[in-house]
Amino acid sequence: MNQAVGTIGMMGGEGDDPTDAAWESIRAGLRRDCGARTFDNWLKPARLAGFDEEGGTVRIALPSEFMANWVETHYSERLLHAWRAHLPQVRRVVVLTGAEVQKPTLFAIEPAGTVEAAVDEIQAEAVGGVEGIQLEGRYTFETFVTGKPNEVAYNAARTVAEGGALTFNPLFLHGGTGLGKTHLMHAMGHEYRRRHPRSKIVYMSAEKFMFEFVGALRAKNTHGFKQRLRSADLLMIDDVQFIAGKDSTQEEFFHTMNEIISAGKRLVISADRSPQDLEGIESRILSRLSWGLVADVNPADFELRLNIIARKLEAMPQVQVPQDVQLFLAKRIASNVRELEGALNRVIAYAMLSNRPIDVAFVEETLTDVLRAHQRRITIDEIQRKVSDHYRIRQSEMTSARRAREVARPRQIAMYLAKQLTPRSLPEIGRRFGGRDHTTVIHAVRQIEKLRKADAELDADVRLLLRQLEA
Ligand code: ADP
Numbered sequence: 001m002n003q004a005v006g007t008i009g010m011m012g013g014e015g016d017d018p019t020d021a022a023w024e025s026i027r028a029g030l031r032r033d034c035g036a037r038t039f040d041n042w043l044k045p046a047r048l049a050g051f052d053e054e055g056g057t058v059r060i061a062l063p064s065e066f067m068a069n070w071v072e073t074h075y076s077e078r079l080l081h082a083w084r085a086h087l088p089q090v091r092r093v094v095v096l097t098g099a100e101v102q103k104p105t106l107f108a109i110e111p112a113g114t115v116e117a118a119v120d121e122i123q124a125e126a127v128g129g130v131e132g133i134q135l136e137g138r139y140t141f142e143t144f145v146t147g148k149p150n151e152v153a154y155n156a157a158r159t160v161a162e163g164g165a166l167t168f169n170p171l172f173l174h175g176g177t178g179l180g181k182t183h184l185m186h187a188m189g190h191e192y193r194r195r196h197p198r199s200k201i202v203y204m205s206a207e208k209f210m211f212e213f214v215g216a217l218r219a220k221n222t223h224g225f226k227q228r229l230r231s232a233d234l235l236m237i238d239d240v241q242f243i244a245g246k247d248s249t250q251e252e253f254f255h256t257m258n259e260i261i262s263a264g265k266r267l268v269i270s271a272d273r274s275p276q277d278l279e280g281i282e283s284r285i286l287s288r289l290s291w292g293l294v295a296d297v298n299p300a301d302f303e304l305r306l307n308i309i310a311r312k313l314e315a316m317p318q319v320q321v322p323q324d325v326q327l328f329l330a331k332r333i334a335s336n337v338r339e340l341e342g343a344l345n346r347v348i349a350y351a352m353l354s355n356r357p358i359d360v361a362f363v364e365e366t367l368t369d370v371l372r373a374h375q376r377r378i379t380i381d382e383i384q385r386k387v388s389d390h391y392r393i394r395q396s397e398m399t400s401a402r403r404a405r406e407v408a409r410p411r412q413i414a415m416y417l418a419k420q421l422t423p424r425s426l427p428e429i430g431r432r433f434g435g436r437d438h439t440t441v442i443h444a445v446r447q448i449e450k451l452r453k454a455d456a457e458l459d460a461d462v463r464l465l466l467r468q469l470e471a
């Protein structure tokens with residue numbers, strides 16, 4: 001990634017430059033949207049450091065690494081959208097530290113959540129016979145913290161990356177968002193590259209796969225596209241759920257998979273859900289996936305969250321974050337690692353700027369909105385997943401019309417939990433369970449309330465599910 005930033009200040013002084021005009025208008029918009037206080041604290045000091053027309057990259061600089069990191073975490077997506085609205089040729093926004101504008105910030109240089117979109121640029125030009133790729137530098141095996149929830153995925157990833165004989169192919173990694181799938185894929189890229197410097201590695205989001213394929217179709221030049229992918233020694237396609245329902249892309253994807261596998265090359269695919277829950281993906285692709293190793297990346301448990309915090313802090317020895325604060329964060333931000341990282345970064349940034357020591361009271365004050373959001377962040381999808389796992393049925397039964405007891409009862413339990421744990425209305429819950437009527441939901445809720453009193457086993461199940469979902 002760390003591409004040289006050679007155009008800083010390029011448009012300095014040129015008031016009529018369209019990028020300057022866009023930036024002024026974007027700033028005004030941000031001030032309106034975010035409120036004067038947030039704007040003055042965080043966004044006002046941001047300045048436009050450059051625009052690289054060829055790569056469509058806008059560079060925004062902030063005075064400190066912490067501020068850069070905060071803006072990156074909270075505003076990069078919004079910045080990107082705003083830029084695109086003004087100048088469609090903008091493809092990414094890079095947040096830099098002003099003091100060392102030559103280098104991207106320590107944490108991340110790409111819009112949060114769309115790291116993949118930006119990082120998966122494949123540099124086509126060959127470097128000494130090796131095709132280069134852009135991988136996020138900090139996503140390595142060394143910086144990936146392992147624990148029970150992710151060790152199978154981690155070990156599988158290492159096995160593929162080490163390049164020895166493979167007993168499985170493809171590797172299919174699945175798990176919810178922000179749990180480290182992309183991190184693992186990039187780590188594989190780094191490691192495989194280290195061990196096989198002359199090999200060709202291709203990492204691409206499925207979204208990009210689709211856009212490029214469709215572009216190639218339009219340009220009547222699918223040959224180049226096919227060649228590029230099929231000549232990879234290690235091919236990684238991230239977030240494959242994206243091509244659900246996209247038929248011609250899936251067709252191409254299927255052939256790519258086949259070619260890579262039958263040539264004995266390595267294939268790694270990720271998705272945000274398991275093969276059986278990947279609706280809208282052709283069954284021949286799914287069956288190919290399940291020939292390989294299917295490894296899930298589970299949500300980080302408390303211990304892993306604590307270890308991740310500790311590891312991040314090791315890299316910032318100048319920052320003092322007491323143990324009780326670490327425990328507090330690990331306990332309260334349980335949704336995913338990305339949010340945990342974001343919360344930690346925000347606390348540190350605020351403390352630096354306000355010159356205050358970090359204690360629990362300070363964290364509660366700084367993260368009020370995040371913490372509040374986390375108290376009600378249980379989703380219907382999560383409930384459906386958890387309940388189907390618990391009863392070992394397919395998640396699709398949650399929305400199916402089947403009335404057999406073994407699926408109907410878990411479905412009712414899930415509706416009951418959705419009523420208890422989310423702010424969703426009855427009609428809304430009904431809709432999310434395969435378009436059922438709200439009276440069906442009422443019936444389910446009453447039924448489970450009654451059964452909880454009469455059936456100890458069912459009651460224990462519900463308690464367990466409640467506990468797990470609220471954890
Ligand atoms: P996904 O692709 O599953 O949505 P990412 O790989 O983008 O998730 O991870 C989100 C963020 O959390 C990244 O910054 C990543 O480095 C971090 N992260 C996730 N899991 C771990 C882990 N086990 N150890 C260290 N960092 C992690």
Ligand code: MG
Nearest residue numbers: 116181182238
């Ligand atoms: Mg990802």
